Amino acid sequence: MKITPDVFEAYLKCPTKCWLQATNEPSAGGTYPKWVKAQNDSYRVSETRRLVAEFPDNEVALSPDMKNFKAAKWRLASSLAVHAQMDSCTLESELHALKRVPAEGWGKPTRFVPIRFVFTNKLSKDDKLLLALDAFALSKSLGREVSIGRIVHGDDHTTLKVKTSAMTSEVRKRLERIATLLSNPAPPDLVLNPHCPECEFQARCRQKAEEKDDLSLLSNMSAKERKKFHTNGIFTVTQLSYTFRARRRPKRLAGKREKYHHSLKARAIREQKIHIVGSPELKIEGTPVYLDVEGLPDRDFYYLIGVLIGNGESAVQHSLWADTIKEEGKIWMQFLGILETVENPHLIHYGSYETIFLKEMLRRYGTPTQDSAVLAAINKPLNLVSIIFAQLYFPVLSNRLKEIARWLGAEWSDNTCSGLDCVVQRCDWQEDRSALIQNKLVIYNAEDCLALQLVVEEVTALLCESRDSSPQGSDKIVKTDSLKRELPHHLGTITFVVPTFEQINKTAYWDYQREKIQARSAKFPTFSSENKRRKVSKIRQFNKTIEFPSITSCPTCASSKIFKTAKIKKTVRDLKFGRTGVKRWIVNYIGHRYRCSVCGTTFSDRSPEWPQHSEGAGLLAYVVYQLIELRISNRVVDRSLSDLFGMRLPRTVVNRLKSRAAKIYSETCDTMLVKLVGGNVLHVDETPISLEGVQEYAWVFCNANQIVFWRTETREGDFLKELLEDYRGILVSDFYPAYDAIRCPQQKCLVHLMRDFNNDLLKEAFNDELKALAQEFGDLLKQIVETIDRFGLRARYLRKHGQGVARFFRRLSSQVYRTETAARYQRRFEKNRQTLFTFLEHDGVSWNNNTAEHAIKALAALRRAIGGKSTEGGTDDYLILLSICETCKCCGVRFLDFLRSGEKDVHAFAENPRGRMRRPLVLGRGRKPV
Numbered sequence: 001m002k003i004t005p006d007v008f009e010a011y012l013k014c015p016t017k018c019w020l021q022a023t024n025e026p027s028a029g030g031t032y033p034k035w036v037k038a039q040n041d042s043y044r045v046s047e048t049r050r051l052v053a054e055f056p057d058n059e060v061a062l063s064p065d066m067k068n069f070k071a072a073k074w075r076l077a078s079s080l081a082v083h084a085q086m087d088s089c090t091l092e093s094e095l096h097a098l099k100r101v102p103a104e105g106w107g108k109p110t111r112f113v114p115i116r117f118v119f120t121n122k123l124s125k126d127d128k129l130l131l132a133l134d135a136f137a138l139s140k141s142l143g144r145e146v147s148i149g150r151i152v153h154g155d156d157h158t159t160l161k162v163k164t165s166a167m168t169s170e171v172r173k174r175l176e177r178i179a180t181l182l183s184n185p186a187p188p189d190l191v192l193n194p195h196c197p198e199c200e201f202q203a204r205c206r207q208k209a210e211e212k213d214d215l216s217l218l219s220n221m222s223a224k225e226r227k228k229f230h231t232n233g234i235f236t237v238t239q240l241s242y243t244f245r246a247r248r249r250p251k252r253l254a255g256k257r258e259k260y261h262h263s264l265k266a267r268a269i270r271e272q273k274i275h276i277v278g279s280p281e282l283k284i285e286g287t288p289v290y291l292d293v294e295g296l297p298d299r300d301f302y303y304l305i306g307v308l309i310g311n312g313e314s315a316v317q318h319s320l321w322a323d324t325i326k327e328e329g330k331i332w333m334q335f336l337g338i339l340e341t342v343e344n345p346h347l348i349h350y351g352s353y354e355t356i357f358l359k360e361m362l363r364r365y366g367t368p369t370q371d372s373a374v375l376a377a378i379n380k381p382l383n384l385v386s387i388i389f390a391q392l393y394f395p396v397l398s399n400r401l402k403e404i405a406r407w408l409g410a411e412w413s414d415n416t417c418s419g420l421d422c423v424v425q426r427c428d429w430q431e432d433r434s435a436l437i438q439n440k441l442v443i444y445n446a447e448d449c450l451a452l453q454l455v456v457e458e459v460t461a462l463l464c465e466s467r468d469s470s471p472q473g474s475d476k477i478v479k480t481d482s483l484k485r486e487l488p489h490h491l492g493t494i495t496f497v498v499p500t501f502e503q504i505n506k507t508a509y510w511d512y513q514r515e516k517i518q519a520r521s522a523k524f525p526t527f528s529s530e531n532k533r534r535k536v537s538k539i540r541q542f543n544k545t546i547e548f549p550s551i552t553s554c555p556t557c558a559s560s561k562i563f564k565t566a567k568i569k570k571t572v573r574d575l576k577f578g579r580t581g582v583k584r585w586i587v588n589y590i591g592h593r594y595r596c597s598v599c600g601t602t603f604s605d606r607s608p609e610w611p612q613h614s615e616g617a618g619l620l621a622y623v624v625y626q627l628i629e630l631r632i633s634n635r636v637v638d639r640s641l642s643d644l645f646g647m648r649l650p651r652t653v654v655n656r657l658k659s660r661a662a663k664i665y666s667e668t669c670d671t672m673l674v675k676l677v678g679g680n681v682l683h684v685d686e687t688p689i690s691l692e693g694v695q696e697y698a699w700v701f702c703n704a705n706q707i708v709f710w711r712t713e714t715r716e717g718d719f720l721k722e723l724l725e726d727y728r729g730i731l732v733s734d735f736y737p738a739y740d741a742i743r744c745p746q747q748k749c750l751v752h753l754m755r756d757f758n759n760d761l762l763k764e765a766f767n768d769e770l771k772a773l774a775q776e777f778g779d780l781l782k783q784i785v786e787t788i789d790r791f792g793l794r795a796r797y798l799r800k801h802g803q804g805v806a807r808f809f810r811r812l813s814s815q816v817y818r819t820e821t822a823a824r825y826q827r828r829f830e831k832n833r834q835t836l837f838t839f840l841e842h843d844g845v846s847w848n849n850n851t852a853e854h855a856i857k858a859l860a861a862l863r864r865a866i867g868g869k870s871t872e873g874g875t876d877d878y879l880i881l882l883s884i885c886e887t888c889k890c891c892g893v894r895f896l897d898f899l900r901s902g903e904k905d906v907h908a909f910a911e912n913p914r915g916r917m918r919r920p921l922v923l924g925r926g927r928k929p930v
Contacts, residue, residue, distance in 0.1 A: 003091050003182075005134070011174060013193075014193055015188045016201070017199055018181060020187065030200050032424055039119045051078075058073075059073070061074035063079050063081065075102075080094065080095040086140070091136075092137075093137040096116050097114075112146055113150055116149070116151050118152070119153070121298050122154075132149070134149065136168055139168075190209055190212070192219075212235075213236040215230075217237055232766075233766045238266070238270060241263065241267040241269065243765060244263035244264045249278075267393075274476060274478070276392055280392065281463065287344055289309050290453050291347050298423075300360070301325050303426060308450065311453065319442045323433075347381035352383070355383060392459065401451055404455055410450070410454050417440075498757070500779060503785075507788070542587070543576075547590040548592075548610070549605075550564070550605075551605050561596065562595065565592075565594065567590065567591070572587045573615055573619055574615070587616075591610065592605055615657060620657050620660065620661055622896070623649070625896040627654070628882055631862050632865065638651065667904070673710075676703060681844055681845055682727065684849075686698065687863075688715075689711070696712065698875075702851055704844075705887070707886040707890060709883050711875055720742060730842055746838060747838040753836075757777070764821055769822035770822045770825065773815075793845060812830070893909060
């Protein structure tokens with residue numbers, strides 16, 4: 001394999017060009033590539049002659065022999081062929097010139113400086129890399145490092161010293177990539193890039209790209225963006241056109257420019273309609289002056305200024321021509337003189353080239369009179385690209401003026417002419433001063449001005465039409481604001497891309513599983529949890545007064561000589577529940593203080609029957625019921641009690657009642673957690689919660705008939721290892737990595753996996769690999785779910801699907817996916833292979849984690865009611881009471897009935913439905929009736 005400087009230079013521009021050139025692919029040529037080659041060859045010959053003339057004849061060698069370098073006496077060599085052998089290729093280079101610098105002292109080697117000739121006045125990094133390639137090849141051939149090289153370039157024979165040793169590693173990397181590229185018999189993936197207009201293979205590549213409808217046809221798309229679309233399974237412009245989604249713009253971004261949407265550009269091309277984003281405005285204040293400039297970028301020389309003043313048939317065209325650089329200032333002054341004759345001129349141009357031209361002319365030749373209309377027009381020109389970009393999407397592949405104008409109906413007398421061809425024609429004119437060439441350039445420039453005028457007039461008309469009429473029915477324009485917005489569903493019905501997922505998802509709902517699947521898997525209580533409406537009526541202030549009997553002897557000395565010193569009272573506010581309603585119940589307790597005449601002891605009749613709290617058990621149950629079951633805030637609880645029962649409970653009292661109830665049932669939660677950890681199946685999930693602005697996490701541990709919530713400061717799963725250290729049942733969870741550290745059999749939630757599949761399919765609508773993988777997984781899971789729907793979660797019926805699972809993984813392992821998303825799911829399946837279908841081998845193990853997710857939904861609803869204003873202690877109280885509430889639902893009992901019963905074991909209460917309403921109300925630790 002042979003690599004030459006031409007092949008290396010081609011790779012720097014485009015890998016496809018490198019492959020085509022190395023395989024001697026015939027090219028269609030092109031005016032500009034041929035001209036560049038001729039200029040390089042001519043410049044090399046002339047510069048070689050000039051450089052040779054600076055040395056005596058006996059110090060110049062033509063193509064010297066590399067073997068006699070050490071004994072050579074020449075100081076300058078030209079056209080030196082260098083061959084170097086590398087591991088994977090042969091490097092052949094021809095040095096334009098080589099300067100030999102004799103040793104400066106004893107023991108110091110002779111230095112060799114490669115020289116390269118470049119005809120352009122401006123150098124690029126590619127020119128320096130080509131010189132570094134010459135130095136690298138020479139270093140390999142001589143066996144010593146060549147660290148310095150020189151580039152002679154431009155009309156003034158400017159010499160640039162380049163440190164080639166600093167670029168050696170980059171040259172070596174490029175050579176390795178070229179060797180890999182050329183070792184492949186097939187060409188690389190075709191990609192159009194900015195170098196295409198300068199390439200001799202442009203027509204060939206353009207045709208193939210149009211046949212493939214390749215994304216690189218969209219000239220504004222970067223390689224990074226194109227790669228991202230490829231990983232999403234989008235390879236064509238047509239595919240991309242279906243991915244645009246109209247979104248409502250946030251108010252905070254109202255003042256910022258809309259970002260450019262490649263998908264909207266593709267949609268405009270597919271529909272052949274102009275798409276308008278937002279409400280762009282094109283304001284032309286004064287007389288429009290259309291400006292188009294031609295120049296030689298290599299020399300920073302502007303030789304032709306085209307000016308079109310006015311609109312329609314009355315428009316006046318001016319073409320200002322400069323023969324030499326010295327006349328550039330002259331045509332600039334003529335341009336200023338023309339602007340002075342225009343009333344309130346407004347400059348309009350297309351692209352940044354004219355912007356740079358205006359700034360550069362002001363810098364070179366000074367500014368017009370201050371506060372003049374001419375200076376104002378030059379300082380505030382209108383760049384039409386700023387109006388079109390990201391706001392107007394024309395159905396053409398790029399935003400170039402010629403493409404848009406041609407679509408609108410503009411024509412050029414020479415349709416093959418381009419900006420690069422103008423550079424060639426101008427250089428040809430400098431050699432023979434042909435009037436024909438000059439006339440062609442002037443006409444080309446004038447037609448550009450006319451095209452700019454046409455685009456401005458059409459854009460103005462389009463914007464007026466979009467404001468004055470309904471764009472939905474227009475045959476030419478579409479306003480994106482009128483497109484249907486497709487918002488992602490955070491809650492509610494999910495539209496699945498794979499139909500099989502839709503059917504499977506219906507069988508995963510919590511109610512469906514409790515009423516059908518779990519009923520067939522085991523025996524569960526079937527109590528109704530419907531609440532009935534209860535009426536209330538107003539009652540007098542005190543419903544009952546209880547006066548404790550007098551004490552007859554001193555509890556210290558047993559003397560009967562005691563006397564009463566004061567009366568003590570305690571009012572207990574409560575709610576009394578009947579069969580058909582609830583009413584306020586106020587009890588007034590009366591007692592006395594005593595003093596012993598013998599021993600002087602003071603005491604009262606506060607026996608164990610004396611109430612410990614000012615709120616009764618009925619009121620406690622009602623407040624907790626509203627806070628937890630109904631998700632009502634403390635303020636609303638106070639308002640409802642005030643409106644219905646005439647009782648005021650400030651927020652502090654409500655919090656105290658909540659803490660009191662949590663303290664009563666904290667032991668119940670601990671007991672349930674112990675039972676969960678000692679069970680056979682455990683579902684676990686987590687969700688963030690906010691505590692006074694600080695994010696913490698709430699975890700849920702549950703099975704079919706009990707639920708416990710737990711709070712931690714972080715999402716770290718270290719506490720899980722300690723909590724579940726001795727757990728040997730099946731752990732059902734999502735794909736959070738913290739669960740992987742638990743040493744027990746696990747079942748990952750397959751509904752989570754389906755949702756992830758669906759979300760990625762919605763993002764990557766054309767990823768056929770991902771869709772095929774999702775469909776195969778859905779078909780496998782559908783068969784399993786049908787068995788579950790018929791026989792329940794019984795391993796004896798589910799084990800038969802193990803063969804289908806094995807076949808699925810065998811096919812998956814043999815697949816090679818091109819898209820990154822499909823490959824990621826392949827790795828995900830392989831990683832979780834042992835935890836995706838554990839439920840097939842165990843009775844009563846669910847294939848999803850919806851039991852825990854259902855509990856998380858209850859926590860989320862309570863979290864919204866709390867609003868992130870709770871403290872750590874308050875949140876713990878909420879979680880304890882919510883655990884009891886959700887466990888009551890699992891057991892089919894009313895949460896309020898359980899709170900009123902005085903029972904602490906939910907399951908014991910559920911097993912005795914007849915006795916639960918007969919249990920007495922409690923007043924604290926005394927447990928005596930009121």
